[in-house]
Amino acid sequence: MSIDPSSARTPAIASKLPAVGTTIFTVMSALAAEKNAVNLGQGFPDFGCDPKLLEAVNGAMAAGHNQYPPMPGIPALREAMAAKIEALYGRRYDAASEITVTAGATQAIITAILAVVHPGDEVIVLEPCYDSYVPNIELAGGVVVRVPLTPGTFRPDFDKIGAAITPKTRAIVINTPHNPSATVWSAAEMRALEDLLAPTEVLVISDEVYEHMVFDGAPHESVARYPGLAARSFIVGSFGKTYHVTGWKVGTVAAPAALTAEFRKVHQFNVFTVNTPMQHALASYMADPAPYLQLPAFYQRKRDLFAAGLAQTRFKLLPSAGTYFQCVDITAVSDLGEADFCQWLTREIGVAAIPLSAFYGGGFDQRVVRFCFAKKDETLVHALERLAKL
Template identity: 75%
Template sequence: MHTSRAPHTPALTSRLPQIGTTIFSVMSALAAEVGAVNLGQGFPDFDCDPALVNAVTRAMQAGLNQYPPMPGVPALRQAVAAKMETLYGLHCDPNTQVTVTAGATQGILTSILAVVHPGDEVIVLEPCYDSYVPNIELAGGKVVRVPLTPGSFRPDFDAINTAITTRTRALIINSPHNPSGQVWTDADMRRLEDVLRLTNVLLISDEVYEHMVFDGQQHQSAARFPGLAARAFIVSSFGKTYHVTGWKVGTVVAPASLTAEFRKVHQFNVFTVNTPMQHALAAYMADPSPYLELSAFYQRKRDLFREGLSSTRFRLLPGQGTYFQCVGIENLAVAERGLPEGEFCQWLTQEIGVAAIPLAAFYGNGFDQKVIRFCFAKKDETLKAALERLTRL
């Protein structure tokens, strides 16, 4: 005789037991709750070029709504290959070396799943974007954390070299760097080339902010350096470049042998990426001026924001690239009372009405150096509204 019981959901062991709600979701929700200006999460609050939206409409109306080829629409892969050669001097075959992805985050995850086996070590440079570590753990890899130099966020090549072992499968780098806004130099990339030369370590180069480099500097893509390009997955983002983060379209460029392994995972991961937007992006890329002029566009916003902050007690850190500005909070009275970065950001959101992100959230051990991050990818009026509130400090 069977007794009736309520249905139950079987218990399971989490693949990511340490992961909860991200700090970005927490701060955005708090900002919405209290009506704060949200300079926390990294996305624009302004529209993209209407010509790009019109190009999507035309593609849809032309019937381009079914599955595209698994690696991406040929015209878009060709446009990306042409850009890589023009800007960075890398000749790559669009058929065997360029893959269109469902955003850069998927490109990073797929790169890791394609090459990292259980027990392999992957080096991350902290502070780092929050998807890297969970991606490595999902692949069964071991995360090896190497800090960027505190304060300057410059790469410590001696520490990187020391961290490399016979089990090191890959190294993830990110320039321009989220969250610090630092940009790696030609000398940095050449030093990295030297460090990796005699190893079999693969490189995952997160270059989503490639077109946001300020003060006359040049983006030093891994594509520029033969010793790096030969071992690299180079990850880019149309969402960041064209102000369409919600479209979730990116690319990964890699040598043919690496791309073959990447696509094995990609085809069973997302298979392919929405068709009309790929055709629209391919047509839009015919004019390079939108991405060539992006650095000047964001430098003006950076300068407006930094000028406004200069009258506060925030300590401005260098902002060489991306659309993020980091500031030290140690001179503010509320921070002087020993408030950690995370609690300070909550206080700032609730009491001053501006949301920011604590840099501690980008470290595995929650390293607190009294630094927070603002996003200035906002309308001028949004930035001015935030500055009006921040100047009360």
């Protein structure tokens, strides 16, 4: 019996993520394109990477590196990452058993969560936070426990974090340098977390994708520096952020061998491996540390250029200690809430930003919006010319 096409129907399903719709980043980028606005909303550069890196990719493809690489990543890239982490943070990870190459940081985060979170396990997230954390936990069947960073300063509140830990707590997700607030955890805060977790079995997923964007001479306090944290942590990194190639979607995870073994069990089935020529190119390019060592100065100059222009407006600048984001208080500029203001700013002024409330589960509106300054100088100047109208 044949089925009449007009009567065919798609079976009903119960959504695994019923609260998830189109992200604010997609919405604002589409509006920016429609209004020909300067898009300072989404966090990616509008400039290219080092031509030497592109040459290395072309060379890798020409050399025949176009088939599946090993599941955890090519040995040369894992060795390069292990050497970098040891040089910068003083901890040696075994390249064979403790470093995994991932399809970007977002895949790394969900893979870590799926590897260790069982249905009913609690996972602490510190809000505001990157928008993939909560859906990842929910997909694993975990229970999201939201702990707010201190409003205004976005510092971690260890009394609140400690109060949120229960016998069901499986992990905590931390992020430094922090998206969206541009704050950076201090050594004292890392030690406080280390002490707090010492008597527990709580794991750490440490999102450190902006590790090379810490300003004003401050160091990046990776959990790798702290033995009590490193022993329980997945450390997530991003070549895309570091080398201005976010579309390549290549990242890494460093973790103790026992955690890495569980991570790779999931990794091999949700990605298996990561594109080969990019891995070979990155491995050879990393022989010179200068590109990532100069990154703090590179982005600090852009931060200062953008901040100097914003200082001529009625925006109140919040500190930007790291990342490539600048948050501003809009109270003196508009009576609108964050989301409505970002819509208005895009439509009427021609500059797109992101409301900070988008990074909270409850949509907490503090009258703060986020700009991205990972742009060409001329892009930033163009945006500032438009913002000068405010």
